[in-house]
Amino acid sequence: xxxxxxxxxxxxxxxxxxxxxxxxxxxxxxxxxxxxxxxxxxxxxxxxxxxxxxxxxxxxxxxxxxxxxxxxxxxxxxxxxxxxxxxxxxxxxxxxxxxxxxxxxxxxxxxxxxxxxxxxxxxxxxxxxxxxxxxxxxxxxxxxxxxxxxxxxxxxxxxxxxxxxxxxxxxxxxxxxxxxxxxxxxxxxxxxxxxxxxxxxxxxxxxxxxxxxxxxxxxxxxxxxxxxxxxxxxxxxxxxxxxxxxxxxxxxxxxxxxxxxxxxxxxxxxxxxxxxxxxxxxxxxxxxxxxxxxxxxxxxxxxxxxxxxxxxxxxxxxxxxxxxxxxxxxxxxx
Amino acid sequence: xxxxxxxxxxxxxxxxxxxxxxxxxxxxxxxxxxxxxxxxxxxxxxxxxxxxxxxxxxxxxxxxxxxxxxxxxxxxxxxxxxxxxxxxxxxxxxxxxxxxxxxxxxxxxxxxxxxxxxxxxxxxxxxxxxxxxxxxxxxxxxxxxxxxxxxxxxxxxxxxxxxxxxxxxxxxxxxxxxxxxxxxxxxxxxxxxxxxxxxxxxxxxxxxxxxxxxxxxxxxxxxxxxxxxxxxxxxxxxxxxxxxxxxxxxxxxxxxxxxxxxxxxxxxxxxxxxxxxxxxxxxxxxxxxxxxxxxxxxxxxxxxxxxxxxxxxxxxxxxxxxxxxxxxxxxxxxxxxxxxxxxxxxxxxxxxxxxxxxxxxxxxxxxxxxxxxxxxxxxxxxxxxxxxxxxxxxxxxxxxxxxxxxxxxxxxxxxxxxxxxxxxxxxxxxxxxx
Numbered sequence: 001x002x003x004x005x006x007x008x009x010x011x012x013x014x015x016x017x018x019x020x021x022x023x024x025x026x027x028x029x030x031x032x033x034x035x036x037x038x039x040x041x042x043x044x045x046x047x048x049x050x051x052x053x054x055x056x057x058x059x060x061x062x063x064x065x066x067x068x069x070x071x072x073x074x075x076x077x078x079x080x081x082x083x084x085x086x087x088x089x090x091x092x093x094x095x096x097x098x099x100x101x102x103x104x105x106x107x108x109x110x111x112x113x114x115x116x117x118x119x120x121x122x123x124x125x126x127x128x129x130x131x132x133x134x135x136x137x138x139x140x141x142x143x144x145x146x147x148x149x150x151x152x153x154x155x156x157x158x159x160x161x162x163x164x165x166x167x168x169x170x171x172x173x174x175x176x177x178x179x180x181x182x183x184x185x186x187x188x189x190x191x192x193x194x195x196x197x198x199x200x201x202x203x204x205x206x207x208x209x210x211x212x213x214x215x216x217x218x219x220x221x222x223x224x225x226x227x228x229x230x231x232x233x234x235x236x237x238x239x240x241x242x243x244x245x246x247x248x249x250x251x252x253x254x255x256x257x258x259x260x261x262x263x264x265x266x267x268x269x270x271x272x273x274x275x276x277x278x279x280x281x282x283x284x285x286x287x288x289x290x291x292x293x294x295x296x297x298x299x300x301x302x303x304x305x306x307x308x309x310x311x312x313x314x315x316x317x318x319x320x321x322x323x324x325x326x327x328x329x330x331x332x333x334x
Numbered sequence: 335x336x337x338x339x340x341x342x343x344x345x346x347x348x349x350x351x352x353x354x355x356x357x358x359x360x361x362x363x364x365x366x367x368x369x370x371x372x373x374x375x376x377x378x379x380x381x382x383x384x385x386x387x388x389x390x391x392x393x394x395x396x397x398x399x400x401x402x403x404x405x406x407x408x409x410x411x412x413x414x415x416x417x418x419x420x421x422x423x424x425x426x427x428x429x430x431x432x433x434x435x436x437x438x439x440x441x442x443x444x445x446x447x448x449x450x451x452x453x454x455x456x457x458x459x460x461x462x463x464x465x466x467x468x469x470x471x472x473x474x475x476x477x478x479x480x481x482x483x484x485x486x487x488x489x490x491x492x493x494x495x496x497x498x499x500x501x502x503x504x505x506x507x508x509x510x511x512x513x514x515x516x517x518x519x520x521x522x523x524x525x526x527x528x529x530x531x532x533x534x535x536x537x538x539x540x541x542x543x544x545x546x547x548x549x550x551x552x553x554x555x556x557x558x559x560x561x562x563x564x565x566x567x568x569x570x571x572x573x574x575x576x577x578x579x580x581x582x583x584x585x586x587x588x589x590x591x592x593x594x595x596x597x598x599x600x601x602x603x604x605x606x607x608x609x610x611x612x613x614x615x616x617x618x619x620x621x622x623x624x625x626x627x628x629x630x631x632x633x634x635x636x637x638x639x640x641x642x643x644x645x646x647x648x649x650x651x652x653x654x655x656x657x658x659x660x661x662x663x664x665x666x667x668x669x670x671x672x673x674x675x676x677x678x679x680x681x682x683x684x685x686x687x688x689x690x691x692x693x694x695x696x697x698x699x700x701x702x703x704x705x706x707x708x709x710x711x712x713x714x715x716x717x718x719x720x721x722x723x724x725x726x727x728x729x730x731x732x733x734x735x736x737x738x739x740x741x742x743x744x745x746x747x748x749x750x751x752x753x754x755x756x757x758x759x760x761x762x763x764x765x766x767x768x
Contacts, residue, residue, distance in 0.1 A: 040565065089754040095565075096494055096710070097753060100702050104746040107699055111740050239699075243572050250569065298584050305584070308576030315570045316557065 003286065007276035009152025014272025015265040016153075018160070018228030021167035022048070023268070025221030026241070027248040027260035028174055032214030034246075035255035036182060038190030039210060040095040043086065043102030044218045045241035046109050047079055051219025052226035052237070053113060054078045056128040059135075061121055068135045072223065079219035082109075083212040091207045103239055114234040127233035128226075132159070135227075163228040170224070171261060174217055179257045186210050187255075247311040253321035263321065270310075271303050278302055356408050357442035358382060358435065360393065360401045362415065364424055364449045374399025375424065375449060379416040385409065408437050413445040424449045459732070464611040466732035467725065472617060474724020475624040476686065478717045480679035481701040482631055483672030485716035488705065489648035490668045492564050496571040497549065498676055498701065499694030500578040501542050505677025506684035506693060507586050509538025513593070527595045531685075539677035546673025549574065550666055575695070583691040590690040620682045627678055628717060631671075635713060644668060648711060700727070700742065703749040709759030718760055722748065 014020060026048050033041040055071030057063065064070040086105055090098040113122045122128070136159045148155040155161050185206050188196040197203045226232045244267070252263025278299035281289045294302065314321070362375045376399060382391040390411065391403040405411050414432040417425070426449050437443035484498045513534035553574070557567055601612030613621075635641035646654040647664045655661045676694075683693060704723045708715025723745040730737075730744030752759065 089750060093753065093757050097706070097757070099494070099568075100706050101750055101753060104699060104703060104749060108743050108746050111743055115737065115739050117737060240576070243576060246569055246572070294584075297588075301580050301583060304580040305577050308573045308578070308580065310573070312553075312570045312573030312577065315566050315573065316553075316562070319562075319566060 003277065003280045006152060007273050007280060009154075010276040011269045011273030012153050013155075015269040016164060016168075017268065017272075018163055018167065018224065020264045020268035021164070021171060022221045022225035022228065023244060023248055024171050024260050024264035025167075025174065025224060026218045027221075027245045027252075027264055028171070028178060029214035029216070029218035029221065030242075030245045030249055031255065031260050032178055032181075032186075032210055032217065035249065035259070036178075036190065037186040037207060037210035037214075038095070038193075039091075039207060039214075040099040041102050041211070041214070042099045042239070042242050043104075043106035044245050045237045045239055046102065046106030047082060047215045047218035048222030048225065048241060049106070049109050049113065049234070049237035050078050050082050051075045051222030052232045053122065053128075053222075054219065055223045056131050056226050056232040057121060059131045060123070060128050066134075068132070068227070075219045075223055076216055079215045080212050083215035084208070087208045087211045091204055091211070103242070106237070106239065106242065110234050110237055122234075123232070125234060127231055127235075129231040131232075132227055132230050159230075160228070163224070167224050167228065170220060174220070175257055175261065178213075178217070181213070182257070243311075244307065247307055247314075250311065250314050250319070250321050256321075259321065266322070267307075270306065274303055274306055275300075354408065354439060355404050355406055356437045356439065358391070358403050358405050358411065358413070358437055358445065359442065360395065360403065360413055360445045360447075362395050362399045362447045362449065375421060377419060377421075378447075379419045381414055381416075383412045383414070385411075405437055405443075408439040410434055410436055411443070415447055420449065426450070461610075462732055464609045466728050468611050468613060470725035470728035471721065472621045472624075472686070472724070473728055474721035475621055475628070476679055476683050477697065477700055477704055477724055478720035479624050479627050479675045479682070480697065481704045481716045481720050482628065482713050483675040484701050485705045485708075485711060485713050486644065486648075486668045487672045489711035489713065490644060490651070490665050491554065491558075493554065493571065494568050494702070495672075496568065496698065497575040497578060498672070499696075499698035500575050500582070501546050501673050501676040502680040502683070502694035502697060503579065503582055503691060504545050504680070504694075505538045505542035505673075506680030506689045507538075507582055507691070508541040509534045509677075509681045510591055510593075510684060510689040511586070512537045531593070531596075535678070535681045538681055539674050542677025542680065543670050543673040545578075546676070547666060547670045550669040554669075555662065555665075579692060579695055586691055588691060590688040592688045593685055596685060616685060620685055623678075624682055627675065631675070631713070634671075640664070640667060700745055703745050707749050707752050707759055709761045712759070712761050715759055715761035722760070 026044050029047065030041060030044050033039040033044075054075040055068060058071045058074060059066050059068055064074075082105075086098075086102055090101045112118075114125050116124045118124070139158050139162045141158055147157065148161065155164070185196060185201050188199075188201065189203055189206055193203055196206075222237070225236065248260060248263035248267045250263070251267055252259035252261065278289075278294070279296075281287060282294055282296045282299045360380055362378045362380075364373045364375050366373070374395075374397065376395050376397050378395045378399075380393060380395075380401070381389050382393075382403060382405060384390045384406075390405050393401040393403045395401045412432060412434045415426070417431050420426070426447060430447070433445055433447075435443045435445045480498070480502055483501075484495060487493060487495050487498070509531075513531055516530060516534060553570065554567065557570070596616045599614040599616055601614055602618060603612045604610065633641075635644060643654070643659045643664050644667070646657070646659055647661055647668075651661055654664075680694065683697070687693075700723050701720075704719035705711075705716045706719070707722055708717065708719030726744040726748050727741045731741040734740070
């Protein structure tokens, strides 16, 4: 039984942890694109990558004084630029073109930062490690002793505590911001683009504004993942990243303000819990799954089978997600 | 000599100075391949550069193959020999012609260069071009058999099927597994190996068809029946793709595997005057099979009743069902055909390169690029698009030989550019797509 209690503790840490915040932000951005405006963006990983490298590269290379705050300013500029570049060729086309171009653009960026040619600036496949050192020194100490533990939920150090508090504050702030923008004509474009156009709305401009705003929020997601985990690795921003954001969105309910938040917390609880329990059941100690079924190396990626199967089943049987509104769920965007 | 003497004097006089001049010894020698005595090499020019890249000294080796130069301080210096001054028949790999030495105060530093027999002259870019084009066409044909299926599925159902990559992987992985089970041994070669792989490939392709057709029967057809939209179906296909990919990894393992029995083959050389290239029998056979499969699909689409029906359904499903075409049967046929082609593509790609649990996923984006380039939903567009993608990838690797890890970018960027200027794709119908 204590196996399960431990795993629940790890699951709760996961639900509130840095990954949950980062994916939540990326999913909020995707909600603006897909949920409110009906843009089929499959390149949220690209926006997150731009955000992450925007905060990490100035620190690593000492650009503009090498401060983390410079990186946040750079993030807004770079993600906007990326959105505009993506939007110009695709926003006038059918939605599946946007999907393919955004997925391709995300992969292009990932290949560019992974190539050893520019290892000096990007760190290539190793990424940029422990770039937060200088910044961490400025975080006030709060935790006495070496870690903070509430029941079985462990927060290892002050910096992680800071990242979690600031991260969720950012989630709250951006959720409210998105909520206040929801009355904009984005949703009329989603419902009927031609009708919106015939009423004199500049559909292209509204789509572009949606792509930019959702992209910036996605960039913040990448930045939080980079800072909170203290490193940037191109492997974190594969197309899988985008698909997980969709899973989170579907789980929490598409086109709902709290959808990404609830979705991300549930998603990361499930992932962390299942990882922990499977690791516990394959460690050769106490209860164990038969080895023909699963061993240590298999347990590490079993989460993806749960995620993929869960995403498919959820869309088929409960497309509005756990708290979604069936009327609002707007999958069909072409 | 005067300068060196002066240098020594200065060094002696300014013994307490912060940056003290040090001696660096450069030695160039030839180590014969037969293991004979080392021979000094005279008359080799070299330059010494400091950490900032500025030249601080240069020299020529003497009869003993040795040159001593002064560097302004201790620290790290880079010695680069001028390979054009090496005697005929001797050479050194590019990455060894330059080395960084640590010069320590008082002891100086040593840089030794060991030459060997000159390697074969690197073929020029122009000489490599025919090979790059052949590789591009071969790769294009492989992408084409996979993406024709993807395009037919898109054409008849409107679904961008993200699980198509896993159909490819499944065909390749099952073929490898069956070949491994029935193998007499990995040393089987020639005709025996061919029979073996054909038998295994038949089973592997059947598995891919079963996967593709099974999804149609148990997922896509019921979803269409419930009136669930295409975007939902696309996201379901992503979920299925992720789950299937990791189930394959779970059962098959993460290690890439290759067909050793076709591993090392002699090139068959083709010589058309100035254009010369070599292809292994394996690559020639797989390209031939891919071409035959594509011609078969073209024949099926253009000349048979089923093909006509497929084109009719792709054009307008409602209209074609009122004319008596059994739309569901045609769609099922397309899924089976798409599965078979994807499986065959997987087998061929596995033979050409390696069989790995994520091979299909890595190819999926190129397939999408191909069908978008050619015009979404047009099977012949998929063929043209695939050849463009294959050539772009291989020509990128040929032209930017320092950036081969980025070769997929060429194809993806080409797709984005084509969309900018010709959004309907190369062969697409001009219609309103906005």
